[in-house]
Each structure stands twice: as structure tokens, then as C-alpha cells.
Amino acid sequence: MIELAGIRRAYHVGNQDVYALSDVDLTIERGDYVSIMGPSGSGKSTLLNIIGLLDRPDQGAYRLDEQDVTTLTDDQQAGVRQRTMGFVFQFFHLIPRLSAADNIALPLVLAGVPADERRTRVDAVLADMGLSDRAEHRPEELSGGQRQRVAIARAVIMRPSILLADEPTGNLDRHTGEEVVTLLEGLHASGLTLLVVTHDPALGHRAGRQLRMEDGRIISDTQSQPAP
Amino acid sequence: MKPGDSLAFAGGALSGNRLRTALILLAMAIGVASVVVLSSLGDAARRYVIGEFSALGAHLVIVLPGRSETTGANPSMFLGETSRDLTIADAMALERLPGVRRIAPINVGATPVSRKGHSRDILLLGSTPDFLGIRGFHMEKGRFLPDTSADQATAVCVIGKKVKRELFGSEPALGEWLRIADRRFRVTGILASEGTSLGQDTDELVIVPVAAAQSIFNTQSLFRILVDVRTQEQVPKVITRVEEAIRQRHQGDLDVTVMTQDAVVGAFNNILNTLTLAVTGIAGISLIVAGVLVMNVMLVAVSQRTAEIGLLKAIGATGAQILRLFLLESALLAILGAALGLAIGYAGNQAIGHWFPKLTMAAPWWSEFGAIVVAVLTGLLFGILPARKAARLDPITSLQRR
Numbered sequence: 001m002i003e004l005a006g007i008r009r010a011y012h013v014g015n016q017d018v019y020a021l022s023d024v025d026l027t028i029e030r031g032d033y034v035s036i037m038g039p040s041g042s043g044k045s046t047l048l049n050i051i052g053l054l055d056r057p058d059q060g061a062y063r064l065d066e067q068d069v070t071t072l073t074d075d076q077q078a079g080v081r082q083r084t085m086g087f088v089f090q091f092f093h094l095i096p097r098l099s100a101a102d103n104i105a106l107p108l109v110l111a112g113v114p115a116d117e118r119r120t121r122v123d124a125v126l127a128d129m130g131l132s133d134r135a136e137h138r139p140e141e142l143s144g145g146q147r148q149r150v151a152i153a154r155a156v157i158m159r160p161s162i163l164l165a166d167e168p169t170g171n172l173d174r175h176t177g178e179e180v181v182t183l184l185e186g187l188h189a190s191g192l193t194l195l196v197v198t199h200d201p202a203l204g205h206r207a208g209r210q211l212r213m214e215d216g217r218i219i220s221d222t223q224s225q226p227a228p
Numbered sequence: 229m230k231p232g233d234s235l236a237f238a239g240g241a242l243s244g245n246r247l248r249t250a251l252i253l254l255a256m257a258i259g260v261a262s263v264v265v266l267s268s269l270g271d272a273a274r275r276y277v278i279g280e281f282s283a284l285g286a287h288l289v290i291v292l293p294g295r296s297e298t299t300g301a302n303p304s305m306f307l308g309e310t311s312r313d314l315t316i317a318d319a320m321a322l323e324r325l326p327g328v329r330r331i332a333p334i335n336v337g338a339t340p341v342s343r344k345g346h347s348r349d350i351l352l353l354g355s356t357p358d359f360l361g362i363r364g365f366h367m368e369k370g371r372f373l374p375d376t377s378a379d380q381a382t383a384v385c386v387i388g389k390k391v392k393r394e395l396f397g398s399e400p401a402l403g404e405w406l407r408i409a410d411r412r413f414r415v416t417g418i419l420a421s422e423g424t425s426l427g428q429d430t431d432e433l434v435i436v437p438v439a440a441a442q443s444i445f446n447t448q449s450l451f452r453i454l455v456d457v458r459t460q461e462q463v464p465k466v467i468t469r470v471e472e473a474i475r476q477r478h479q480g481d482l483d484v485t486v487m488t489q490d491a492v493v494g495a496f497n498n499i500l501n502t503l504t505l506a507v508t509g510i511a512g513i514s515l516i517v518a519g520v521l522v523m524n525v526m527l528v529a530v531s532q533r534t535a536e537i538g539l540l541k542a543i544g545a546t547g548a549q550i551l552r553l554f555l556l557e558s559a560l561l562a563i564l565g566a567a568l569g570l571a572i573g574y575a576g577n578q579a580i581g582h583w584f585p586k587l588t589m590a591a592p593w594w595s596e597f598g599a600i601v602v603a604v605l606t607g608l609l610f611g612i613l614p615a616r617k618a619a620r621l622d623p624i625t626s627l628q629r630r
């Protein structure tokens with residue numbers, strides 16, 4: 001469903017061009033569980049941002065579900081993001097003044113979903129995440145693990161087909177990180193395509209497909225049978 | 229995004245930073261309130277002055293020494309400068325003109341008045357018996373000036389209540405003598421209180437025959453002549469006759485100004501309207517300042533909420549949606565500030581009306597309307613820049629910040 005061909009992305013640092021991605025070709029099938037590993041600056045976040053349509057490549061073609069999405073306008077890309085992408089960030093990015101339920105409902109609000117439908121969907125997701133008793137708590141009243149679960153709930157509330165996670169456990173201790181990963185893998189099991197950027201090898205090796213990046217290139221692409 | 233949800237989101241963002249929101253509302257409110265209060269004050273002053281003039285009676289023609297080229301108020305009206313004196317004889321000639329019901333020649337000046345060592349400065353007014361009727365004054369006790377020829381300087385006076393109280397205390401004043409400048413006058417009457425009219429408080433007035441006032445002030449000239457015309461229709465004809473009579477008496481020179489009540493009222497109306505507008509305009513500047521503050525607050529909000537904006541974009545908000553959300557925030561600030569300002573303005577009007585009951589404080593329709601429109605427009609206008617800044621933020625760099 002994701003096809004990248006000859007993707008190049010350069011940043012200008014001073015008067016030098018620094019390639020965050022150079023000539024990346026990548027195909028990801030629906031329902032894949034892919035981890036992207038590599039040292040910082042290797043271009044893994046840039047790759048994730050381009051797949052998530054938050055960034056545009058300078059060169060190359062990106063086809064999503066057989067559709068060329070590089071030529072879409074910003075607003076059209078926003079629409080694609082809304083319908084097909086869910087984002088999970090290292091720093092959660094919850095809006096501090098909104099309750100957990102309101103944070104989760106935000107994508108629905110932006111999409112113009114009526115309030116009563118929002119409530120049923122948010123309640124269902126809160127129950128799935130085991131957060132029903134935290135619905136009216138603000139982010140500052142939640143633990144790190146709970147915050148990340150709220151963020152995951154927000155990412156899946158629009159029922160996307162792709163879940164993009166950038167260092168989802170980077171700000172959590174090992175135990176809560178484990179919980180969050182289990183949660184993400186559960187979502188993958190239910191049919192979502194899951195992409196995880198991490199430099200934690202333990203997390204990376206759990207994925208069915210593992211990409212290693214260095215200097216803006218994919219240097220290895222290994223398939224492994226997920227642990228039973 | 230549904231309008232109600234947008235409103236809730238923008239409102240939530242505002243209540244998320246209460247102190248800053250409150251301060252900016254205050255700035256906006258002060259601007260709107262000052263527009264409302266100052267324009268009300270100007271308008272109240274205008275209505276007060278117009279009311280004072282209207283109390284003079286409708287069919288009044290006023291003759292002033294000196295010629296002004298334009299109609300309306302002119303400096304000679306206040307200064308009394310003239311090329312040729314307007315005399316009591318002139319006044320007596322005007323009284324005989326057809327259409328004239330009665331006249332009152334007037335001389336005015338400040339002068340000391342004393343009795344038994346008590347002395348104070350009062351406003352001395354010289355006139356004739358008809359003055360009482362023309363001005364609509366009433367007597368509290370005794371009689372007004374004697375019905376003698378205007379050029380007779382009878383030594384009698386009519387005093388206001390405050391003058392009576394201060395010079396005579398509780399003693400009876402009628403028939404008693406008092407000293408005005410260096411002459412002795414017998415008190416024949418006491419004026420009833422009429423309040424302040426045209427800057428003259430009847431309580432502080434002393435009225436003597438016009439000829440007596442002239443000799444006290446050592447002048448042949450009158451301050452002005454009030455001519456009471458029989459009917460409104462005759463006013464234009466009487467003006468022509470008055471001008472003709474004065475021209476004949478002054479060797480062919482028309483060296484007086486003849487104006488109607490309406491012209492005076494119109495002139496004051498214009499002056500005070502202009503004044504109101506000017507004062508309101510100055511108050512309006514504070515609205516612009518409030519607008520700049522709105523812009524400042526929104527710019528700070530955009531940079532503080534960079535991560536939030538990045539997130540909104542990541543979860544599918546378009547640039548236009550973010551622009552609308554931030555514009556809505558500044559519009560809300562402006563509208564709430566304007567509403568608060570109207571409330572403060574009304575309260576201010578009430579307070580001023582309470583302390584100065586003579587002023588009927590009511591904001592002219594254009595000032596409330598204008599204040600709200602200007603407030604909302606500045607809010608929106610100065611909101612555009614921050615909102616565009618928010619809409620153009622790059623989601624990746626915004627999300628990199630914690």
C-alpha cells in the first residue's frame with residue numbers, strides 16, 4: 001500500500017545540502033509491522049514524516065493505495081492524513097488544557113463528526129485502552145504510560161489504516177514502554193499497518209520487518225518471523 | 229469542523245490562559261468604555277446647552293453690538309467689542325417696531341456688593357421690567373424693577389436668594405438698603421430659584437435698572453438687547469425691521485449683529501457636536517491600541533502553542549482551519565472585550581448621571597455601534613497576522629518542540 005521510489009530529501013545547512021534521505025525505494029504491504037532503526041541523523045524520522053505526509057520529498061514518487069500523493073495540495077494531504085494516518089509521538093503531544101476524552105475526540109472534532117457520535121466512539125476507545133476512569137483527567141494528572149495510551153487512542157479514533165509511531169517508548173520506563181508496545185502490537189494484530197521508528201533494538205527486533213538506516217539510506221531490510 | 233466546536237475550542241484556548249485573557253479583555257473594555265462615556269458626555273453637554281437656550285423662549289431675536297460677517301456665534305458675542313455703542317435709546321426705538329411684543333436691554337458685569345461690612349462679588353445685571361417675562365424668571369417676594377422708562381436709573385434692586393442669605397442672613401431684606409459698587413440701592417424683591425441658566429445662577433444674581441447698571445459700569449453701551457417677537461412667523465420681518473432701524477440710527481452703518489434663537493442654538497449644536505466627535509475619536513485611538521495588544525497576545529499564543537498547532541496539522545487540520553481557529557480567538561477577545569466595555573460604559577454613564585443630574589447621560593447610537601464595530605474589526609485585523617503565522621507553521625518543526 002505504501003510505495004516509495006527514488007525518494008530524496010535534502011536540508012540546507014549553511015550553504016551545504018545535507019541529504020536526510022537519498023534515493024530511498026521502499027514498499028510496505030497492508031498489515032505489515034515495520035521497525036525503522038538507525039543512529040540519530042540517519043533519516044529515519046524524515047522517512048516517517050514523508051510517509052505520514054508531514055513532509056514532502058524533493059524528488060521521487062510516493063504512491064499510497066495506488067494513488068500518487070506527492071502531487072496533492074497541502075489541504076488534500078491533510079485530508080489523507082486525517083483518513084488514513086495515525087500518529088504517536090515520543091512526547092505524546094497532548095493538549096494540556098483538554099481532558100483525556102477531549103484530546104482523543106480532537107480528530108473527530110476537526111473532521112466535523114457530531115458530538116453524540118463522538119462520545120460513543122471516544123467511550124469505546126477509552127474502554128479498549130483501559131482508560132475509562134481517566135476520561136475527565138487532564139494530561140498533567142496522568143502517568144506517562146497513561147498519556148501515551150491517550151495519544152494512541154487519539155491516533156486510532158479515526159480508524160486509520162496506518163499507524164506511525166516515532167520513538168513511542170522513548171519517554172517511558174521499560175515497564176510502561178512494554179505495555180505501550182503490547183498495545184501497539186495488539187492494534188497491528190487487528191489489521192493496522194504499523195511503522196515504528198526507534199533506536200531501541202529490543203523494540204525494533206519485535207517487528208516482522210526491520211529496516212536499518214544510515215546516512216539517509218536503507219542499509220538493511222530483514223524479514224523475521226514474529227515470536228509466536 | 230462544526231462552528232460550535234470551533235467556538236468551544238477557541239473559547240477553551242482563551243480560558244486556558246486566564247490572566248492574559250483577562251488583561252486583554254480589560255484593555256479592549258477600557259477602549260470601548262471610554263468611547264461610550266466620552267461620547268455620552270459630549271452629547272449630554274450638547275443637549276444641556278441646547279436645553280438652556282430653548283428655555284429662553286422661542287420667538288427671541290438677539291441684537292449684539294458689532295457686526296459679524298457670518299451667522300452664528302462670533303467673538304463679539306462674548307467680548308462685547310463694538311465699533312459703535314448700542315444704546316438704551318436704540319433699545320427704546322426697537323420697542324416701537326411693529327411685531328415686537330417687548331424688549332429687554334441688558335448689561336452685565338461683576339461688581340462688589342456690600343451691606344454692614346459684609347461684602348462679596350456678584351454678577352450684576354441691568355435690564356428693564358420685561359426681562360422677567362422674557363427670561364421666564366419669577367419673584368420669590370416683593371416686586372421686580374419698577375415700570376419706568378428704561379433710561380431712568382432708579383436706585384432699586386432685586387436680589388437672588390443666595391445674595392439675600394449672605395448679606396442679610398435671617399433678617400428681612402425687602403425695603404432695606406445695600407451698596408453696589410459705590411451706590412446705595414433699595415431691595416424691592418427677591419428672585420425665585422430658577423437654577424443655573426446660561427451660566428447665571430439666579431440665586432447669585434443682582435438685577436438693577438439698566439441705566440443704573442450703565443452708570444455703575446460707566447458705559448453707554450449695552451451688552452445686548454433681547455427682542456421678544458409676537459409670533460414665530462413675524463421673526464424674519466422683525467429682523468429686517470430691527471436692522472433697518474439700527475442702520476437709520478447709526479448713520480447708515482449696520483454695526484450690530486441680529487440673530488435668532490435658532491441660529492445661536494444651531495451654532496452651539498455644531499460646536500458641541502464637533503467637540504463630541506473629536507473626544508470620541510481620541511477615545512477611539514485606545515481601541516487601536518487594544519487591537520495591537522490583541523495582536524501581541526495572539527503572537528505569543530502562537531509561539532507558545534507551536535506544538536499544539538503541529539499536532540492539529542498532523543491529525544488532519546488544514547491551514548484554513550487553523551487560520552479560522554486563531555482568528556476566532558482574537559474575534560472572541562474583541563467581542564467579549566467590547567461587551568465588557570459597553571457594560572463598564574453604561575455603569576460609568578449611570579455614575580456620572582447620578583453625580584451630575586443635570587446631564588442626561590445616554591450614548592449616541594453611533595458611538596455604541598461604532599465602538600463595537602471598531603473593536604471587532606481591530607480584533608480581526610490584528611488577529612490576521614498571528615493566525616496566518618499559525619496556519620503556515622511547518623508541522624515537523626512544530627512537533628520537534630516539546
